[in-house]
Structure formats: C-alpha cells, structure tokens
Amino acid sequence: MFGNLKGLIMHSFRLGIKDLLVFARDRMMLISFVVMPIFMMLMVGFIFPSQNVLKNVSFGVVNLDEGSMGDRIVLALQQMNRGQNERIFAITYLRSKGTAVDQIKYQMISGALIIPFDFSATISTGEQASVILITDQSNPQVSAAITGTISGLMSSLANQLASQNVAALLPNVPNPQQLIVPFTVQTEGIVAGKPNYFEFMAPGIMAMTIMFAAMTGLAGSISRERELGTLDGIISAPISRLSIILGKSFAQVVRGLLQALLTLILTVVLFGVVVHGSYGLLALLLLLTVFSFIGIGVMISALASQQETAMTIMMTLTFPMLFLSGALFPVQQMPVVMQWISKGLPLTYAVEALRKCVVLGTGISGMMTDIWVMLGFGVIFTVIAIPVFNRAITR
Amino acid sequence: MNMIEVEGLTRRFGDFTAVDHISFTVGKGTVFGFLGPNGAGKSTAIRMLCTLLRPTEGSARVVGFDIVKEQGQVRRHIGLVAEKLILYDQLTAEENLSLFGRLNNLPEEQIKQAIDKWLGRLHMEAWRKHRVGTFSTGMKQRINVARALFHHPDVLFLDEPTLGLDPQTTHAIHEFILELREEGMTIVLTTHDMVEAETLCQQIAIIDQAKIVALDTTTNLKKLLSADNTTVIDVEVANLSEPMLSQLKSVESIASVTQSDTYRVRIHTRNTDNIAPILSALDAMGANVRAINTVLPTMEDVFLHVTGREMRDKVAASVPSVRAHRWGGASRVR
Numbered sequence: 124m125f126g127n128l129k130g131l132i133m134h135s136f137r138l139g140i141k142d143l144l145v146f147a148r149d150r151m152m153l154i155s156f157v158v159m160p161i162f163m164m165l166m167v168g169f170i171f172p173s174q175n176v177l178k179n180v181s182f183g184v185v186n187l188d189e190g191s192m193g194d195r196i197v198l199a200l201q202q203m204n205r206g207q208n209e210r211i212f213a214i215t216y217l218r219s220k221g222t223a224v225d226q227i228k229y230q231m232i233s234g235a236l237i238i239p240f241d242f243s244a245t246i247s248t249g250e251q252a253s254v255i256l257i258t259d260q261s262n263p264q265v266s267a268a269i270t271g272t273i274s275g276l277m278s279s280l281a282n283q284l285a286s287q288n289v290a291a292l293l294p295n296v297p298n299p300q301q302l303i304v305p306f307t308v309q310t311e312g313i314v315a316g317k318p319n320y321f322e323f324m325a326p327g328i329m330a331m332t333i334m335f336a337a338m339t340g341l342a343g344s345i346s347r348e349r350e351l352g353t354l355d356g357i358i359s360a361p362i363s364r365l366s367i368i369l370g371k372s373f374a375q376v377v378r379g380l381l382q383a384l385l386t387l388i389l390t391v392v393l394f395g396v397v398v399h400g401s402y403g404l405l406a407l408l409l410l411l412t413v414f415s416f417i418g419i420g421v422m423i424s425a426l427a428s429q430q431e432t433a434m435t436i437m438m439t440l441t442f443p444m445l446f447l448s449g450a451l452f453p454v455q456q457m458p459v460v461m462q463w464i465s466k467g468l469p470l471t472y473a474v475e476a477l478r479k480c481v482v483l484g485t486g487i488s489g490m491m492t493d494i495w496v497m498l499g500f501g502v503i504f505t506v507i508a509i510p511v512f513n514r515a516i517t518r
Numbered sequence: 519m520n521m522i523e524v525e526g527l528t529r530r531f532g533d534f535t536a537v538d539h540i541s542f543t544v545g546k547g548t549v550f551g552f553l554g555p556n557g558a559g560k561s562t563a564i565r566m567l568c569t570l571l572r573p574t575e576g577s578a579r580v581v582g583f584d585i586v587k588e589q590g591q592v593r594r595h596i597g598l599v600a601e602k603l604i605l606y607d608q609l610t611a612e613e614n615l616s617l618f619g620r621l622n623n624l625p626e627e628q629i630k631q632a633i634d635k636w637l638g639r640l641h642m643e644a645w646r647k648h649r650v651g652t653f654s655t656g657m658k659q660r661i662n663v664a665r666a667l668f669h670h671p672d673v674l675f676l677d678e679p680t681l682g683l684d685p686q687t688t689h690a691i692h693e694f695i696l697e698l699r700e701e702g703m704t705i706v707l708t709t710h711d712m713v714e715a716e717t718l719c720q721q722i723a724i725i726d727q728a729k730i731v732a733l734d735t736t737t738n739l740k741k742l743l744s745a746d747n748t749t750v751i752d753v754e755v756a757n758l759s760e761p762m763l764s765q766l767k768s769v770e771s772i773a774s775v776t777q778s779d780t781y782r783v784r785i786h787t788r789n790t791d792n793i794a795p796i797l798s799a800l801d802a803m804g805a806n807v808r809a810i811n812t813v814l815p816t817m818e819d820v821f822l823h824v825t826g827r828e829m830r831d832k833v834a835a836s837v838p839s840v841r842a843h844r845w846g847g848a849s850r851v852r
Contacts, residue, residue, distance in 0.1 A: 130623065133620070134620075134621060137617060137620050137621065138621075141606065141609070141617055144608065144609060144613070145606050145608040145609065148608040148609075148649070149608055351602065351603075352600055352601070352602025352603060352604060353602075353603075353604050353605070353606060355565075355568075355570055355598065355600045355602070355604060356598070356600070356604030356618065356665070357621070358569075358570055359568050359569065359570060359593055359596065359598050360593060360618065360621040360622055361590055361593040361594040361621075361622060361623065362621050
C-alpha cells in the first residue's frame with residue numbers, strides 16, 4: 124500500500140516535472156504564458172472606465188446669459204479644471220444650442236451646457252431658473268459621469284447663492300448653510316484610500332487567469348500528448364492513471380500560481396493596487412481556485428479527442444463563466460436569473476473570496492463559505508473526472 | 519512457452535470492425551509479424567495487446583497476463599514502439615530515456631547504466647545531451663527504440679518501425695531487430711512492407727480487412743502457392759500494353775496478372791504448372807516476348823494469392839543497398 128503510494132507520488136512528480144520542463148523549453152508557450160496576463164491587465168486596467176472619473180472630456184458651453192450669473196458658472200467650470208492634475212473638461216465655447224447639438228451628433232463633444240439668455244434675470248425676479256445639459260446618449264457611462272459632475276457643480280453654486288441670500292435676509296442666523304442643507308452623508312471605507320474600479324477588477328482577473336491556466340492548460344496538455352502519441356508511452360508504462368492526472372495537475376498548478384503571481388505583481392506595480400489581506404491567505408485562495416477547476420479540465424480533455432475540440436469546449440464554458448461570475452462586472456447589477464446562475468459557478472466564489480482578501484483585508488473566517496464551495500466543486504469534479512478519464516484513454 | 523496467446527480478439531468502432539476474431543500464439547524468442555495494407559487492423563491489434571485499447575470481444579494473454587484484467591502486469595513486461603514517436607522533443611535523449619526508466623521503476627543506478635548501454639549500441643552517445651527535437655527522423659527512431667527496450671521488456675511491440683525512414687536507417691533498424699532476435703527477444707511487429715516482413719519475421723500473419731487470412735512461417739506461406747499448384751512466372755514483353763494485360767487476365771489458366779514495371783509482368787497460374795497455354799496466348803496477341811522465367815514466390819505473391827488482390831497501397835520495397843554504412847544516418851549536418 125505504502126509502496127504504491129510512494130510510487131504514485133514519485134510518478135506524479137516525475138510527470139509534472141517533465142511537463143514543466145517541456146513547457147519551460149517551448150519558447151512560444153513561454154511567451155504566451157507571460158504575455159497573456161500582462162495583456163489582460165493592461166487591456167482591462169486602462170480601457171475599462173474608472174467610474175465617475177472624467178479625463179479630458181470635450182465639453183461645449185453655450186453662455187447666452189445677459190446677466191452675470193452665466194459668467195459665474197463658466198468661471199466655476201474653469202476653476203474645477205484647474206484643481207486637477209489632468210483637466211476634467213476640454214471646454215469649447217459655442218454660440219447656440221443648435222451648434223452644440225450638431226457637435227454632439229458628430230461626436231466632436233460629449234456634452235454641452237446651455238445657459239439661457241434670461242438666466243440671471245429669472246433669478247433676480249425670484250423665479251427658479253434652470254440651465255440645460257445635453258449629453259451624448261450613445262455613451263451612457265460618460266453621460267452619467269458628466270451629469271453627475273455638472274449637477275454637483277450647479278448645486279454647490281446654488282448653495283453659495285442661497286447662503287448669501289439667507290445671510291442677507293436673516294443676519295442673525297449664525298450658520299446659514301445649516302438652514303439650507305440641514306444634514307449631509309459622510310462615506311467611509313473600511314480600508315484606507317479610495318478604491319478605484321481597478322481594485323474591483325484585479326482579483327477578478329487573477330481568478331480568471333488561473334481558471335484559464337487550470338482548464339485550458341490541463342486539457343490542452345493532455346490532448347496535445349494524445350495527438351503527438353506520447354500519451355501512449357505514458358499509458359503503456361506500469362504507472363497508475365491517477366498519477367498521470369496528478370502529474371499533469373501538479374504542472375498546471377505551478378503554472379497557474381506563477382501566472383497569478385505575475386498578475387498580482389502587475390496590479391501592484393502598474394495600478395497601485397494594495398493587498399489589504401494576508402499574502403498567505405491569498406496564496407491559499409489561488410491554490411483553491413486551481414483545485415476547483417482541475418476536475419473540469421480533466422473531464423473535458425477526456426471527452427475531447429482532439430486539442431481543437433478541447434479548446435472549443437473550454438471557450439464555451441469559460442466565457443459565460445467569466446461574464447457571469449462577477450469577475451468583470453458586479454453580480455449585483457445583473458438580472459436576478461443571472462444572479463442565480465452566477466451562484467452555481469465556482470469562479471464566482473473564487474472571485475468573491477479573492478476580492479474580500481485583496482480589497483477588504485477580510486480574514487479566512489469571513490470567507491469560509493467561499494472556501495467550502497470551492498473545495499466542494501474541486502472534490503466533486505475530480506471524483507467524477509478520474510473514472511471518465513480512465514475510460515476515455517483506453518477507448 | 520508462449521509469450522502471447524490470442525483467442526478470438528475483436529475490436530469494433532461503432533459499426534466498423536477493425537479487428538475480427540483473430541487468434542494466434544507467439545512463442546518465446548520468436549519474431550512475429552503482422553503483414554497487411556494500411557487500415558487492415560494491424561495497429562488496432564497491437565494497441566489491444568499493449569493495453570492501450572479495450573477489446574470488444576475475445577481475450578489475450580501477454581507474458582501470461584490477461585490484457586484486460588491484469589493490465590498493470592502486462593505493462594510491466596512490454597516495450598512499445600508505436601506508429602508515432604513516444605519522445606518529447608523538448609527533452610534531451612538522456613532525459614527522455616531516464617523519464618521512461620523512472621516511470622518503469624528502474625533504480626537510478628540502473629538507469630545510468632542502461633543509458634550508456636543503449637546509446638552505445640545504437641551509436642547515439644554523441645547526442646546524449648541534445649534535445650530530441652533537433653534530431654533527424656532516423657535518429658529519433660533510434661532513441662525511440664532504445665526507450666522501448668530500456669526496462670528490459672519480455673516482449674517488444676513494433677508498430678511500423680521503419681515507416682518513413684530513409685533506406686540506411688531502415689537497414690540499420692532491421693539489423694538491430696535481427697540482433698535482438700539472436701539474443702532471444704520476443705518481438706511482435708507490424709508492417710506493410712513485404713521485404714521487411716520476409717527479412718525479419720519467423721512467423722507471419724497476413725491480415726486483410728480485419729481478419730487473419732494466412733498464418734505460418736515464411737517458408738510455409740510460400741509453399742501455399744505450390745500446394746495450390748500455382749506457378750509464378752515473370753515475363754518480359756517489349757511491346758507491353760494495357761489491352762494486352764486485360765487479354766491476359768481473361769486467359770483460363772491465369773489466376774492473376776500484375777505489371778511489375780514498364781516491360782515486365784508477373785503471372786500467377788490457376789491450379790496448373792503448365793505454362794504452354796500462356797505462351798500461346800502471348801504469341802496470339804502479338805507480344806514481343808524477350809524473356810520468360812518461372813520464379814520463386816515472394817511474400818508479395820503470397821499476399822496476392824491469399825487475398826486475391828495486390829496490397830492496396832503499394833510502397834516501393836526499399837531494399838537496403840548500403841550495407842557498408844552501418845547506422846549511416848547518425849551523422850548529420852547541423
């Protein structure tokens with residue numbers, strides 16, 4: 124029994140080392156191994172919009188106001204630009220609403236603020252005045268951000284004006300601001316610093332990278348050996364089938380962890396993501412993520428006789444999983460049905476746990492559900508996969 | 519003692535029967551050959567004996583162990599050279615050999631000795647530390663053969679061992695197989711090369727369309743023709759033409775007609791040793807006969823005789839001509 128166990132471990136180890144050696148000496152594989160996470164990080168990190176942060180947005184201003192209020196608004200807009208490292212708006216001054224609409228249609232500007240000619244006059248007569256904000260509806264995210272920024276600016280200007288008016292009317296009130304806005308909301312995070320969209324993305328990308336490595340790598344490597352004919356040599360050797368699976372998995376785990384580590388380094392160095400949790404827990408979670416996908420990978424490679432088929436099945440499985448797991452978009456924003464499906468995917472739990480660990484600094488006790496679910500997925504699929512694999516290789 | 523005993527072994531893939539109730543035994547120290555065209559079922563048969571494929575019906579024992587129930591034991595005692603190379607291009611010759619040595623549970627010390635021994639015997643010592651991916655096909659096949667023999671198997675399976683190799687390497691592999699035969703190794707090989715079968719095998723099973731159609735020693739197989747009173751004649755005709763060939767085929771006493779080159783035709787008689795009717799038929803069709811000989815049957819004639827047709831995809835028999843250059847293919851320009 125122990126002799127068998129020792130043999131099993133030794134054979135698995137030899138096969139794993141062989142796989143890693145073959146991999147490390149294959150220049151093309153090595154390049155794609157390093158380039159894939161870098162590419163994903165750069166793509167997602169730089170292209171995905173960091174929410175509500177506008178940079179250098181072309182914006183039109185049409186100031187038709189005959190009084191002084193219009194100029195105050197324009198001045199406030201310019202000052203807002205000056206306060207930042209990168210300007211928020213690239214302002215173009217336009218003559219009429221028609222021009223502004225045309226420019227939005229041609230997408231020369233992303234939005235425009237129109238101050239009507241009677242703006243100051245209306246205010247001074249005691250009526251409520253309004254400005255018009257036009258946005259490019261083809262780009263809802265930028266539109267929403269512009270709306271938010273301009274609304275904020277306008278309400279703070281309105282506040283200023285109101286304070287002045289209250290002070291003039293009621294000189295005895297010590298804090299006129301309190302009269303206008305009796306209470307406010309203060310937001311507070313549980314970790315230091317302002318989280319950006321990238322902190323949300325980074326754990327997702329790590330989980331995704333590992334999932335791809337575990338599933339694609341494993342199935343690819345088995346079906347490649349099958350096609351090359353070397354699998355015959357391994358199968359006809361007096362070793363347990365389990366050691367073939369273990370050896371292959373061992374190599375993929377090492378590869379997956381290296382890739383995840385690379386992803387982590389990139390997120391920290393390039394995007395300034397801070398890991399708030401412990402690195403030990405992070406490593407454990409990454410390992411668990413690999414484990415939860417190994418069984419599925421083995422099963423697919425057993426079912427697909429050709430490398431190409433294996434890859435097709437893999438893509439069909441991984442892409443929906445990627446979008447439904449919350450790796451890239453928050454699950455909370457999905458329709459309820461999708462949220463249910465999401466709960467059935469191992470990647471969801473991997474992403475959730477990694478996010479808790481990296482962004483919130485949660486300890487292991489706060490993610491036991493995620494850990495159990497990942498363990499469960501791993502055990503169930505591996506248990507199913509081994510006999511399927513055994514049958515498949517001696518078809 | 520029989521090293522291999524096969525009884526009614528059958529393998530179907532859906533509706534297709536790849537191997538159809540084959541039975542045979544292979545004695546210790548025998549070189550046994552499966553001869554047949556591509557797709558006849560040779561590889562499927564070997565794959566079943568090597569436990570790579572489950573039989574649909576029938577049974578087989580290799581070195582006394584059942585190929586289904588005692589797979590582990592079977593694997594311990596066999597070496598396999600499959601149709602595709604079982605080598606990793608990214609590993610060196612030495613690394614490949616020691617990997618398979620370790621998978622076969624050889625102690626490290628023995629692995630070292632075995633590497634020296636086999637690389638030496640196959641004249642590949644110089645390439646020990648080089649990656650297999652940089653080798654020529656012939657060199658790869660030598661390492662591949664060394665890998666199969668590395669753990670001293672009791673039975674060596676060779677699936678088309680010289681397919682796609684140049685004549686020198688083919689010859690070298692043949693010589694090597696003959697050496698192993700001298701040493702008493704039991705070998706099962708498949709080939710579609712008649713000359714290879716004749717050169718190497720003591721026993722040949724002619725396999726066609728999933729069935730063994732003839733099984734005997736090389737000499738006895740050839741006697742099949744004379745037993746059926748079939749004579750093989752080689753005729754050289756200066757004005758040989760298509761119509762002439764088809765006319766010959768309709769002659770009563772002719773069983774088969776095969777054109778062997780531009781001017782030569784090989785004729786099997788039908789149950790007769792009288793060639794006079796053939797001569798008069800040739801004369802009647804105005805054939806300019808330059809030479810006529812009765813010849814000893816080759817394996818090709820045996821195949822034609824037992825299957826009624828030529829090998830479907832005939833490969834030019836690569837008779838090794840360069841006897842002086844043993845392992846000539848080993849030196850290569852880098």
